[in-house]
Structure formats: structure tokens, C-alpha cells
Amino acid sequence: MQDGRQSIEGMLSPYRALDLTDEKGLFCGKILGDLGCDVVKIEKPGGDRARQIGPFYHDVYHPEKSLHWFAFNANKRGITLDIETADGQDIFRKLARSADFVIESFAPGYLDELKLGFSELSLLNDQIIVASITPFGDTGPYRDFKASDIVAMAMGGLLGLCGEPDRPPVVPGFSASYLLGGIEAALGSLMALRWRRIRGRGTQVIVSLQDEVLTASWDAASYWGGSKMISKRSGAFSVRPNVSYRITWPCKDGFVTFFYFGGQTGAEGNRALVEWMDREGIECGRLKEQDWSSFDWDKLNQDEVDYFEKPLLPFFMSHTKAELYEGAIKRNIILYPLANAEDIVNNRQLQARGYWTELDHPELGARIAYPGAFVKASETGCTTRRRAPLIGEHNEEIYAKELGFSKEKLATLRQAGAI
Amino acid sequence: MGQGPNEIHLFEGIRVVVFAFLGVGPHSAKYLAEYGAEVIKLESPSRPDPMRMVPPFRDNIPGLERSQMYSKIDNNVYNMSLNLKHPKGVNIAKKLVSQSDIVIDGWTPGTLPKLGLGYDDLKEIKPDIIMLSTCMQGQTGPSSRHPGHGVTLGSLSGLNIVTGWPDRAPSGISGPFTDVVAALFSALTLQAALDYRSRTGKGQYFDLSQYECNIHLSAPRILDYLVNGREAARQGNRCSYAAPHGVYRCRGEDRWCALAVFTDKEWRAFCAVLGNPLWTEESRFATVVSRVEHSAELDSLVETWTVAHPPEEVMAAMQNAGVSAGVVENGRDLWEDPQLKHRNSLCQLEHPETGEAVCQRVGVSLRDVPYELRRAPLLGEHTEHICQRVLKMSDDEFVELFSDGVFD
Numbered sequence: 001m002q003d004g005r006q007s008i009e010g011m012l013s014p015y016r017a018l019d020l021t022d023e024k025g026l027f028c029g030k031i032l033g034d035l036g037c038d039v040v041k042i043e044k045p046g047g048d049r050a051r052q053i054g055p056f057y058h059d060v061y062h063p064e065k066s067l068h069w070f071a072f073n074a075n076k077r078g079i080t081l082d083i084e085t086a087d088g089q090d091i092f093r094k095l096a097r098s099a100d101f102v103i104e105s106f107a108p109g110y111l112d113e114l115k116l117g118f119s120e121l122s123l124l125n126d127q128i129i130v131a132s133i134t135p136f137g138d139t140g141p142y143r144d145f146k147a148s149d150i151v152a153m154a155m156g157g158l159l160g161l162c163g164e165p166d167r168p169p170v171v172p173g174f175s176a177s178y179l180l181g182g183i184e185a186a187l188g189s190l191m192a193l194r195w196r197r198i199r200g201r202g203t204q205v206i207v208s209l210q211d212e213v214l215t216a217s218w219d220a221a222s223y224w225g226g227s228k229m230i231s232k233r234s235g236a237f238s239v240r241p242n243v244s245y246r247i248t249w250p251c252k253d254g255f256v257t258f259f260y261f262g263g264q265t266g267a268e269g270n271r272a273l274v275e276w277m278d279r280e281g282i283e284c285g286r287l288k289e290q291d292w293s294s295f296d297w298d299k300l301n302q303d304e305v306d307y308f309e310k311p312l313l314p315f316f317m318s319h320t321k322a323e324l325y326e327g328a329i330k331r332n333i334i335l336y337p338l339a340n341a342e343d344i345v346n347n348r349q350l351q352a353r354g355y356w357t358e359l360d361h362p363e364l365g366a367r368i369a370y371p372g373a374f375v376k377a378s379e380t381g382c383t384t385r386r387r388a389p390l391i392g393e394h395n396e397e398i399y400a401k402e403l404g405f406s407k408e409k410l411a412t413l414r415q416a417g418a419i
Numbered sequence: 420m421g422q423g424p425n426e427i428h429l430f431e432g433i434r435v436v437v438f439a440f441l442g443v444g445p446h447s448a449k450y451l452a453e454y455g456a457e458v459i460k461l462e463s464p465s466r467p468d469p470m471r472m473v474p475p476f477r478d479n480i481p482g483l484e485r486s487q488m489y490s491k492i493d494n495n496v497y498n499m500s501l502n503l504k505h506p507k508g509v510n511i512a513k514k515l516v517s518q519s520d521i522v523i524d525g526w527t528p529g530t531l532p533k534l535g536l537g538y539d540d541l542k543e544i545k546p547d548i549i550m551l552s553t554c555m556q557g558q559t560g561p562s563s564r565h566p567g568h569g570v571t572l573g574s575l576s577g578l579n580i581v582t583g584w585p586d587r588a589p590s591g592i593s594g595p596f597t598d599v600v601a602a603l604f605s606a607l608t609l610q611a612a613l614d615y616r617s618r619t620g621k622g623q624y625f626d627l628s629q630y631e632c633n634i635h636l637s638a639p640r641i642l643d644y645l646v647n648g649r650e651a652a653r654q655g656n657r658c659s660y661a662a663p664h665g666v667y668r669c670r671g672e673d674r675w676c677a678l679a680v681f682t683d684k685e686w687r688a689f690c691a692v693l694g695n696p697l698w699t700e701e702s703r704f705a706t707v708v709s710r711v712e713h714s715a716e717l718d719s720l721v722e723t724w725t726v727a728h729p730p731e732e733v734m735a736a737m738q739n740a741g742v743s744a745g746v747v748e749n750g751r752d753l754w755e756d757p758q759l760k761h762r763n764s765l766c767q768l769e770h771p772e773t774g775e776a777v778c779q780r781v782g783v784s785l786r787d788v789p790y791e792l793r794r795a796p797l798l799g800e801h802t803e804h805i806c807q808r809v810l811k812m813s814d815d816e817f818v819e820l821f822s823d824g825v826f827d
Contacts, residue, residue: 011611014618027635035611054659055643067646071638118786137784140761145738150656150664151745154677155756159666160747161593162582168666168675169747171656172592173581179636180782183603187450188783190610195429195788197617204786211764211782214753218594219475219488221765224750225777226475226487231750232673235583235590241474247571248579248591255588257574263469265566329565336567336575338589341644341651344577344634349562355631369645374632375608376557378538379623380615 008381010036017101018042019076023050023175024209025105025133026072027182032101032189033075034374034382040398041076045417047391057364063391064363070388074359074370078389079398080419083114087418092116094403097125101189105133108143118204129192131185131205138206147209152177156213157220164235180212240297243305248338251316255338256324260295260308267292272331280318282311359387395419426789428455436515437461437496438536439525440468442569442595443553443629445492446602447609448523450781452495453790459497459515459805465827467798477773484797490776493795494768500799500826503534507825512536514810517544521609524552528563538624547622549612553605557628569595569629576633577640584655600636601629662710663721666747669730675747676730678721678737683707688740693724768794802826
């Protein structure tokens, strides 16, 4: 277990980002923060709406207790600012003068209306990089269409591939499009950083959630574009041109994912699994003589597939997911449990690599473990080192210490509802 | 695309050597390649990228140059054939790295060090080299060599168990989703490393575990378990703070439209699109809380309307009224989608073996920053080019190595 407070310099430590995003883009600032960037989350006075997204600490519905907020706003400082007031806009411009990145996920054109869009900001600071996370891009026929996660997932093609044939397509349960959009916005921002280095000025980064989902919707576009075929959702099964085989299997206490992987990659594990099943008295028949290095689903018919799969169900049902996974690691079998949070927290590989990072939440009297580095770097740090900000926690630090606002001015701004 | 001959490319002068197959490494290199880096991928006839055997194949005819997955991922790359089992092959790889900026390693942990091409070896010949190794579970630890792939890693990372219907087994997320996430994290790590090198002159080594970066996507659910002891349940298409929220059957075979109604204002607009039928005025649908509570009944009533219309019509009418709605697009819809066309997200590029080949541009776009798209290369297409232009080999030297089997 790492202590988040001890950290070495991150790759992005000279830079600052102003984070105006809602739940569609919160992950972007988190990632930049993991790499050492000084990320300032700008919330509406009273706190962002995203603080109302559950789950909540000890199930107490409270804007300072959203675990969703904790997860995607760690490593950020936080100030309150209403950019719809003239005073708020003034302050935002001041902040933008010395910032490197502005990250936003408003409807396209909203910041331009407030005269805070890329073109205005770049007049104040030609080094500024503005990353815009949009549903469909900043131009084009669907520019002003709305998209929540399920709609972006639908229109990027991934939703149609998820779920079972006898029911409607089903959306992955973790707002995948928002998270992909956040990662891509961080990536685009860093590409823009290089552009700034070689061209001497910043630029605008456009992320379209629809495009992000398209990136993840694997072979849908290739099937139609390459052979005029429609890929369809097949749930727990993989459907090949001639046969289909199961990927998700029930076991004693949950589910595991397994299929005989063809070629050299899967050969050792397939052979070992058959031996294991055979030793436990499961009838494996011809599978014991199978030459796995030449195994290929596309050379089988469905009866043969059924024969290959027959021993799997009774075998899996007689073991827990932990037993199966342990055995799979030992034997190089390509099998994973369908892990829940408990399985992930207890995973030995993650523990051996010192993955988890504990952060103090003094106001809750708690210390909570967070996912750690998304990459291990030899020279620099990538870590979760600071818990998510409380509402307006760093107003003093930024407004008084950094911008030099007097107590009186701060009081006026507060009463005017600007901060 | 869209750039004149005098324009500067973002990654002009950056050379990348790719020791990686399938999804993650090549996909992360795309971000460099489409924006002007010289990306050289090493493959060989004795060890081609297995992605070349991944369907769909152009016109359903299998072949090494026909995979439309390969063509989609490996565009803009130079392809060099090099047999690393040959000692001279390793020397050539070293020479290439000594003139490069970035090395992407996507092979099984330990493979490159065993060949004398590990980070410690490469740092000797190019001190500021940036090297990123990406694999399933990281280069170290008890499971580092456990084989796996992106089609099922979503299970280990906690993404599959929360995807599906509450009354059924998890259906899981389709395709190698975690590969895509790892590719984006790899690409952004390389960007940060280039900036760090510009500032400090230092290169470095990265160990990126696909498992570790994907767990970040499950972070709120992990915190929920750690502090509340709760495991998240599968929700189907339900949302705890919006209704209607789901996927609704429309006119046509297997045609669907996704709808998401969050606020009361959106609810009123939604009802107006339906022509305010009587049931919309029932008190059980009057507030968000009440609509969420009665979402099962609500869903079937909504479907009585959607089923009479094609999904395109449902989407257009709802979006015009300010309600979030979208066609559940299949492969054909994606190619016909006017927005994706507008953004040039998908295209067909001329290809010598297949006539045309599918290409998909990286997701992000940068204002005024030029990019270009070139078709995926044939196996070994640029071997001679790289040997002569980059490695400055003489013709005699090239022929000798060739007959020595170094490029097999």
C-alpha cells in the first residue's frame, strides 16, 4: 500500500488546468492530476451537480460524501465560481491568463456566449489550450444534439453490440462514454501541449463522445465497411461465421470468462485445463488427444463445438471463481473471474505491485484506499495523492493568496453569489 | 487531409519503433502516426501480427492483407520485416532504436529483454529513449506472465459484472474494450513523456498494466465496497435519476432508439412529442422520483409509441424538442451517419490488394492541426525503404542481409 502524500515530481508538474467539466469530463482532470498537473476544479457556488451522483459515503446523501465525486476529483484543488455573473467572468479571465489548460464539457457554444470560449481566451493568453468534451463535436449536423451516456453509446455503435439477442441492447454499467471522453480529452490536451511548443501558441481540442464510442465499438464499422455484414449482440457468446461458443460461464459462486483460445497462445493453457478436468473425473474424451496449437473455431461445426464445451460447465460449477482463477494462473489457462469489487481489492497481483493508495479524509475521520498509478514510470510520479476538494476548499488559497483579493472583496463576491 | 505542403506536422521528426501486435500498442501509435510521426512497426513473414488473421476480411475472403481490423488500426505506419531470431536482426533493431525517440513494446513481458532489447540495453545506445511496455497485468508480480487478452480482461477489471440484466447472467461489454482504454492511456503517457523530455532532456521507461488502468473505470464502485461494503448490481438500462431511460423498440427489424429524460422540462417536451396521450398526465409519472419508481410501466407505454416509428424519426423528433435520444446504430448506420461523415471519422482508403480498406481516424481532433491518413501497409512493404533511408544501408549490404534471412 502506497501513501499518497509521498510522491515524486510528475511529468506535468509545471502546468495548471482549470476544470469546468460536469460528469462527462471529470475523469480528464483526474488523469492530468495523476501526472502532476495542478488541476483547479471550478464549481458553481454551493457545489457541482455531479456531487449528487451516488454512491455516497455510509449511504448519507450529501454533496461532501459522493464517492463518485471522490473517485474522479481526487488530485484536484477546488474553488467556487459562477461564470454566469460578470464578476465571475472577470475572475475566470484572470485565472485563464496564467493557466495552461481549460477543460470543459458544456453544450457547444455555451462558453462562446459567455465570451469565455477558445477565441476570447486565446486573446488574453495565446498559450491557452481549451479541451472541449462534446456529445458530437463542435460542428456538423448533430452539433446541438444532446447525448447522455446511453445515447452516445447508441450512436457510436457499441450499445448495439452489448446485450442478448432476445432482449434490447443493454448499456455497460459504468458510463463508459464519459470515461473514454475524459481519457481522450487528456490525451488531446497533451498533444496540444506539443503543438504549443512547436508553434508558439495553444489550440482547441475537440472530443466527441460519439467518436470515442466508435473507437471502442470494435468490429461494427469494419464488418459493414469491409464485407457489408452487420455485427450483432450475442451476450455471453461469441458468434463466428459458422459456429458460436460461450465466453461467460457460471461457476459455483459467480461467473468466469473462458473460451479455448486458438493457436500457440492458448495451447498450453487449453491442454492444462483438459488435464485438470480429467484428473477431477470429468469426461474429456477426444479432448485429451487434441493438438491445441492448431485449434481454430472456424474449422469446427456446431456439433464439434458442443463436444469441446461439454466438460466445461460441470467442471466450472464444481469450483469457486477464486479456485478457478488460482488454478488458471498456475497453469497459464486464459481464464478470468467476473470480478466484483471485493475480488479486485483482494487481487494478489495488484497488492504485489503496490497498486492501492490510501488517502486521509480528516473530515470523515476515515482513510480510504484508491486505485493507484495507471502507469508505472521510472523517472516520474503517477499517483493519487490528494483527496477530492470540499466545496470552495481552496477559495482562500487561490483568491486571497494568489490573486491578492482583500477580505472585503471576497465578502462582496460571496454575497453577490459569484464565489 | 486538409493540409498544404508547407504545414508543420505535430510529430515531425519523431521516430517510433513498435514491437507490438494486436490492439493496444498499434492503436496507441496511431495518435503519433496520423499526426506526422514516422512510426515503424516490426513484423515478419515468420511472425506476422495475429491481427492480420482477425475477421472481418475484405469481401469475406481471408488473407494476410485482407483483415479490416488490421487496416483500421495499423494505418499510417511503415512496416518493416525483421527476423529477431536472427542475431543480425537484433542488431538492426538496435540501430533503428538508436535513431528513434520512442519504443512501444506490447509483447509478452520478458520477450524484449531476452533478445537484448530491454530498456536497459536500449538506454545504453539511446540514453533519452522513451520506452513504454504495455501488457495485461504489468511487467512484474505473480500474474505478469499469465496470458490474457482484451476481449476478456473486462471481466477481471470489474466492467463485465455490472453490464447486463439484473435477472440474468452478466452479458458483459462487447469486444476488447479494455484494449482501447489501455491504448488511450498508453498514448497519453507517451505525450506526457515527450513533453517531459523536451523540458528536461530525460527519457524514461513505462510499465503500463492494462488491468491497472482499467480499474480506474470501476473506482466509484470500489470505494462503495470499501466504505459501504456494497457490491453494485446490474441495472439493465435503468438510471437511478432519470426515466424514461433506456433502449426502446422501433419500427423495423432489430431497430432501437435510446432515450434519456432527466428533468421535468424534458419530460414535458417528451410528452409533447408523443402528442400528450392521456397516460402522460397520470400522477405516477408526475415527478422524477415517481417516474423512476414506475419505470417498468413507463417503459412499456413509451414503447407503444416508439414501435410505430423508425428510430431515425424518434431521434429527430426528440432532439428537436431538446430530449437526449439516439438511434442504436449498427455497422451500416455508422457509415451513413451524417455527423461521423462530417467529422471524417470513417473512411475507405485505396489498397493494392483489396481495392479499398477500412480506416478509422483517431477520436480526438485539434483545431488547425493537420493530420493525414495513409492506408495500412502490406507485410514488409517498407523494409527496403527503412534500410536505405533510415539505416543508410548500401544495396550490397541489403542484398546480403536479405539472402541471410534477416528479413524472414
